[in-house]
Amino acid sequence: xxxxxxxxxVGTMKTSETAKIPGELLLEESRAVFMSxxxxxxxxxxxxxxxxxxxxxxxxxxxxxxxxxxxxxxYSFTLERGVPAYDYINRHWETRPHEEKNRADELRxxxxxxxxxxxxxxxxxEGRKKKFRIAAVILILFTVALDTGLVAKLFDYILTGVxxxxxxxxxARNAVRDAFVYYESSNLAKTIANLVLIxxxxxxxxxxxxxxxxxxxxxxxxxxxxxxxxMGCLMVFPxxxxxxxxxxxxxxxxxxxxxxxxxxxxxxxFSDLLVTMGQSWVPFSRYxxxxxxxxxxxxxxxxxxxxxxxxxxxxxxxxxxxxFFGIVTTAxxxxxxxxxxxxxxxxxxxxxxxTYWALLLPAFAAPIGLFMMKQFMEGLPxxxxxxxxxxxxxxxxxxxxxxxPNVKPAWLTVIIFSVQSLWGTSASTVIYSEAKKTxxxxxxxxxxxxxxxxxxxxxxxxxxxxxxIIIFIFSQSRILETMASSGIKD
Amino acid sequence: MQKxxxxxxxxxxxxxxxxxxxxxxxxxxxxxxxxxxxxxxxFTFFILPICTSIFYSFTSYNILEKPQLVGxxxxxxxxxxxxxxxxxxxxxxxxxxxTGPIGYMLSFMFAWFINELPKWVRAIAVVxxxxxxxxxxxxxxxxxxxxxxxxxxxxxxxLDLGIIDAPRLWLSNPDYIMTVLxxxxxxxxxxxxxxxxxxxxxxxxxxxxxxxYVDGVRNRWQELYHITLPSMKPMLLFGAIMSITSAFNVSDxxxxxxxxxxxDYAARTVVTHLFDYGFSRFEMGYASxxxxxLFLVMILCKKVITNALSKxxx
Numbered sequence: 150x151x152x153x154x155x156x157x158x159v160g161t162m163k164t165s166e167t168a169k170i171p172g173e174l175l176l177e178e179s180r181a182v183f184m185s186x187x188x189x190x191x192x193x194x195x196x197x198x199x200x201x202x203x204x205x206x207x208x209x210x211x212x213x214x215x216x217x218x219x220x221x222x223x224y225s226f227t228l229e230r231g232v233p234a235y236d237y238i239n240r241h242w243e244t245r246p247h248e249e250k251n252r253a254d255e256l257r258x259x260x261x262x263x264x265x266x267x268x269x270x271x272x273x274x275e276g277r278k279k280k281f282r283i284a285a286v287i288l289i290l291f292t293v294a295l296d297t298g299l300v301a302k303l304f305d306y307i308l309t310g311v312x313x314x315x316x317x318x319x320x321a322r323n324a325v326r327d328a329f330v331y332y333e334s335s336n337l338a339k340t341i342a343n344l345v346l347i348x349x350x351x352x353x354x355x356x357x358x359x360x361x362x363x364x365x366x367x368x369x370x371x372x373x374x375x376x377x378x379x380m381g382c383l384m385v386f387p388x389x390x391x392x393x394x395x396x397x398x399x400x401x402x403x404x405x406x407x408x409x410x411x412x413x414x415x416x417x418x419f420s421d422l423l424v425t426m427g428q429s430w431v432p433f434s435r436y437x438x439x440x441x442x443x444x445x446x447x448x449x450x451x452x453x454x455x456x457x458x459x460x461x462x463x464x465x466x467x468x469x470x471x472x473f474f475g476i477v478t479t480a481x482x483x484x485x486x487x488x489x490x491x492x493x494x495x496x497x498x499x500x501x502x503x504t505y506w507a508l509l510l511p512a513f514a515a516p517i518g519l520f521m522m523k524q525f526m527e528g529l530p531x532x533x534x535x536x537x538x539x540x541x542x543x544x545x546x547x548x549x550x551x552x553x554p555n556v557k558p559a560w561l562t563v564i565i566f567s568v569q570s571l572w573g574t575s576a577s578t579v580i581y582s583e584a585k586k587t588x589x590x591x592x593x594x595x596x597x598x599x600x601x602x603x604x605x606x607x608x609x610x611x612x613x614x615x616x617x618i619i620i621f622i623f624s625q626s627r628i629l630e631t632m633a634s635s636g637i638k639d
Numbered sequence: 640m641q642k643x644x645x646x647x648x649x650x651x652x653x654x655x656x657x658x659x660x661x662x663x664x665x666x667x668x669x670x671x672x673x674x675x676x677x678x679x680x681x682f683t684f685f686i687l688p689i690c691t692s693i694f695y696s697f698t699s700y701n702i703l704e705k706p707q708l709v710g711x712x713x714x715x716x717x718x719x720x721x722x723x724x725x726x727x728x729x730x731x732x733x734x735x736x737x738t739g740p741i742g743y744m745l746s747f748m749f750a751w752f753i754n755e756l757p758k759w760v761r762a763i764a765v766v767x768x769x770x771x772x773x774x775x776x777x778x779x780x781x782x783x784x785x786x787x788x789x790x791x792x793x794x795x796x797x798l799d800l801g802i803i804d805a806p807r808l809w810l811s812n813p814d815y816i817m818t819v820l821x822x823x824x825x826x827x828x829x830x831x832x833x834x835x836x837x838x839x840x841x842x843x844x845x846x847x848x849x850x851x852y853v854d855g856v857r858n859r860w861q862e863l864y865h866i867t868l869p870s871m872k873p874m875l876l877f878g879a880i881m882s883i884t885s886a887f888n889v890s891d892x893x894x895x896x897x898x899x900x901x902x903d904y905a906a907r908t909v910v911t912h913l914f915d916y917g918f919s920r921f922e923m924g925y926a927s928x929x930x931x932x933l934f935l936v937m938i939l940c941k942k943v944i945t946n947a948l949s950k951x952x953x
Contacts, residue, residue, distance in 0.1 A: 636873020
């Protein structure tokens with residue numbers, strides 16, 4: 150088999166009621182081979198020899214594939230990424246009988262036998278999809294042109310040109326001109342027009358990409374799109390407003406009526422921020438380094454310590470484990486302020502006040518990280534760990550070289566929760582030496598500087614908010630993969 | 640025969656069960672080794688504080704002097720004499736009752752709506768709805784939007800439209816503070832629970848929907864009730880716990896927007912009250928009594944919600 154077209158799916162193969170062989174299912178073009186971890190080839194068959202293929206999902210992407218061959222053999226694979234494996238086989242299995250595809254098709258066939266007809270979800274033809282997309286692009290261009298005033302100018306030129314020859318159109322030209330002047334001056338008209346246009350673009354785009362469900366009303370879809378766009382704009386507005394305020398020069402910050410977007414955007418507020426910070430008796434870089442160090446070490450330690458605990462809680466049944474996890478789940482509910490006072494007393498007793506340990510140690514034990522990690526690790530096949538046990542690997546080896554590499558998506562989730570809380574920490578209650586203070590603390594001091602520092606305060610907000618948001622944007626798909634196992638089963 | 644011998648040997652079985660789990664614990668000692676670093680830190684910084692907080696709540700303590708036992712005096716003062724605390728309870732209750740369920744439902748609703756969108760639109764939508772809750776102290780921008788003079792964005796729009804004829808003091812007039820706070824907290828309410836819902840919707844087997852359609856599910860509401868909700872139960876519970884947590888722990892937003900202390904204590908919440916006594920007045924015993932009451936209420940809420948959600952879709 151060439152390595153190139155090969156896809157590997159880690160999992161187990163069931164050989165009898167009780168025995169399972171851990172290994173990998175290798176799929177290549179039209180063949181499937183199951184290799185055990187020891188390197189033995191346990192099963193091998195051509196995809197076209199399959200008579201029947203079924204799958205049951207276990208949450209996330211895990212699934213068990215049940216395969217019957219035409220020769221009468223039966224295989225059962227429980228795969229970590231069983232859903233993509235199922236899709237792969239379905240795509241490359243040329244002799245697949247159509248009605249076996251899923252339960253819906255089976256029911257549909259039965260209904261046809263009874264003489265009823267149930268329509269399938271209709272798919273738009275490629276041609277119509279293309280038209281929808283072109284219309285959407287035109288609308289986007291139109292929106293941009295409208296907002297930059299190009300449309301107004303264009304109409305003006307055309308109507309001026311035409312009315313030069315046809316005198317009777319002059320009042321029409323003036324009316325259009327007035328309309329656009331009113332439009333330019335009214336925020337409300339602008340907002341409404343833009344909203345309607347955005348919804349229209351959204352509807353066109355989603356119609357062109359999506360396979361429509363037959364039991365959805367068009368009116369309902371439109372309502373949902375409108376609500377989504379409207380709420381989306383409301384949600385994003387304060388963030389956009391924060392960014393645009395940070396780019397406004399001073400005179401625009403106190404302009405009446407206030408504007409959303411700056412007329413003359415500048416980075417002055419950010420450079421002023423550096424100047425102000427440069428004048429403080431602890432250099433700005435010091436605050437930055439402090440926060441970076443706290444965030445980095447706190448997140449790193451939390452990841453390791455919480456993963457170690459999560460590993461044994463998820464994969465071993467030992468006395469006290471379940472109770473402990475129950476307590477952690479309850480502790481999810483308590484915020485830092487509530488435990489803050491006794492925590493201060495305890496840290497004081499331990500001599501940790503005014504050291505970073507006071508921030509790091511509680512961060513290491515944050516309940517949310519353990520919770521997410523444990524729920525995700527439960528999805529790991531136990532066979533993987535058993536196989537390593539048989540090979541003679543110690544617990545720590547198993548944890549470090551088998552479990553940790555397999556839960557990478559969960560790392561990112563733990564990292565984002567930890568970074569979000571550590572990056573935003575002001576630590577005002579436990580750290581009081583100026584040289585040890587965090588960035589957010591320093592920034593809050595600037596924000597508290599009152600009206601004269603409005604611009605810099607906006608810049609501060611942007612600096613603080615941008616880091617977690619960027620991390621989230623880049624790790625979104627992994628995080629969602631982990632959150633799929635976040636539920637609490639009672 | 641078998642049953643009788645079972646009853647007769649119950650005590651010895653129980654004893655053997657105990658020794659069995661002791662044996663098991665000994666065999667699994669490596670598990671405890673793995674758990675130890677986390678467990679030690681967790682007990683020191685989460686469980687111990689709760690226990691000491693319960694202890695301090697029966698004392699008068701100001702960190703400098705030794706705590707003195709005063710019995711239930713803190714609780715009695717809190718409930719019978721502290722009018723500001725009653726305002727704080729009322730405010731927290733209003734915030735929790737309004738933003739908790741509404742934020743929860745909004746999270747669920749929008750996760751449901753964006754579930755059917757094409758993948759890339761969904762990715763953008765998730766960022767848009769989730770960003771406010773991770774954006775650090777971005778809520779402080781609302782102090783510009785709701786500024787009390789005519790330069791405030793809301794004031795200028797309302798003046799422009801002729802709805803009001805003079806700027807309103809949104810953040811210092813007790814009549815408006817709570818409404819403004821609730822809006823801002825709702826804005827931030829699509830947090831971890833929302834993400835959990837989005838992922839939960841993605842995890843539902845698509846062929847179940849198609850099968851449901853063929854079986855006679857005629858519209859999206861029936862589909863939601865019969866197929867989606869039952870498969871989402873664990874996420875619903877997680878989301879509920881997250882939203883109670885954030886609803887009861889509100890304190891940063893009122894302090895940043897309405898000032899600390901706020902006009903007439905109109906924006907005081909239980910946690911700001913606790914912060915006031917704990918970190919400004921150093922009356923640790925009194926603050927601990929507030930914390931203890933908050934623990935009890937939250938644990939009670941969790942119980943109620945767990946019971947309520949176990950009935951969903953059955």
